Amino acid sequence: MLRPVLTRLLGLVLTLLAISAAVFLVMSVLPGDPAAIMLGTSARPDTLAALRSELGLDRPLPLRYAAWLTGLLTGDLGRSVTYGVPVAKLVLAGAAVTLPLAAMAILISLLLGLPLGVAAAARRGSAVDAGVSLFAQLGIATPNFWIGLLLILVFAATLGWMPSGGFPGWQAGAAPALTALLMPSIALALPQAAVLARVTRTATLEVLGEDFVRTARAKGLSRRQALWRHAVPNALLPVITIIGLQFTFLVAGAVLVENVFGLPGLGRLAMQALAQRDVTVMQVVVLLFATLAIVVNVLVDLAYLALDPRLRNAA
Structure with missing residues (x-):
């Protein structure tokens, strides 16, 4: 009985890892720039670049995923760019x-x-x-x-x-x-x-x-x-x-x-x-x-x- 339970739990972990990668990839390739949406079309290029750097959007996709996954595992879900509060607070x-x-x-x-x-x-x-x-x-x-x-x-x-x-x-x-x-x-x-x-x-x-x-x-x-x-x-x-x-x-x-x-x-x-x-x-x-x-x-x-x-x- 213990072996099938452990097998299913291992499958659960691997499935969640695959789902997290798929969710991050899909959300990352959605059209539109979150920084540009937040600042509006009249934002200056240097302001836009600074916000993209703050949000981590200027880093390669694998590094962004690794940082996001590390935050999930440590309880840091990030900060909402719209409400300006931790995402964990909104989700709870x-x-x-x-x-x-x-x-x-x-x-x-x-x-x-x-x-x-x-x-x-x-x-x-x-x-x-x-x-x-x-x-x-x-x-x-x-x-x-x-x-x-x-x-x-x-x-x-x-x-x-x-x-x-x-x-x-x-x-x-x-x-x-x-x-x-x-x-x-x-x-x-x-x-x-x-x-x-x-x-x-x-x-x-x-x-x-x-x-x-x-x-x-x-x-x-x-x-x-x-x-x-x-x-x-x-x-x-x-x-x-x-x-x-x-x-x-x-x-x-x-x-x-x-x-x-x-x-x-x-x-x-x-x-x-x-x-x-x-x-x-x-x-x-x-x-x-x-x-x-x-x-x-x-x-x-x-x-x-x-x-x-x-x-x-x-x-």
């Missing part, structure tokens, strides 16, 4: 919004998608199954930012039950902060819950048709007991993969949803950095998104090893 402030938002969204999708998928599989061909299938089709086809706009229209503008946007900060208390994140998390969660419900239904139906489930029924277990003791636990393996992928989609979907609700998270920070050509911030945020995706996939892989004895024996 954005992560304090985006990560709880993604966690709430995946919790809602689990609480909604798993029971609906199991119920549809247990009542195949019934009205419940048809309703879950309709929910899955609508949820998959509907963009999360459009769901966010509908939630604002109904619960904020019409009923006045929820704030339409903004974030009071965690210093205002957990209740106001979670209330501000509730509608955005629902907007993110509904499409993912639809995917999860469909995958759970399919996986559960496949397991219900296996011989060991029929054997359990023949030994006297009721349909409900066979479903929850044997079918659902074995159907969770493919569902775990979807959950890992969903976290990646939730973080990526936060880029649009945070702008719809005016949340100061990583998605909004990435959009602002892109609009203002703040390469230092863009590099760190994109690398953070990629790191989250890779780490979650590695955790899902390790969860597979822990849950499936066949994989452990093969490893």
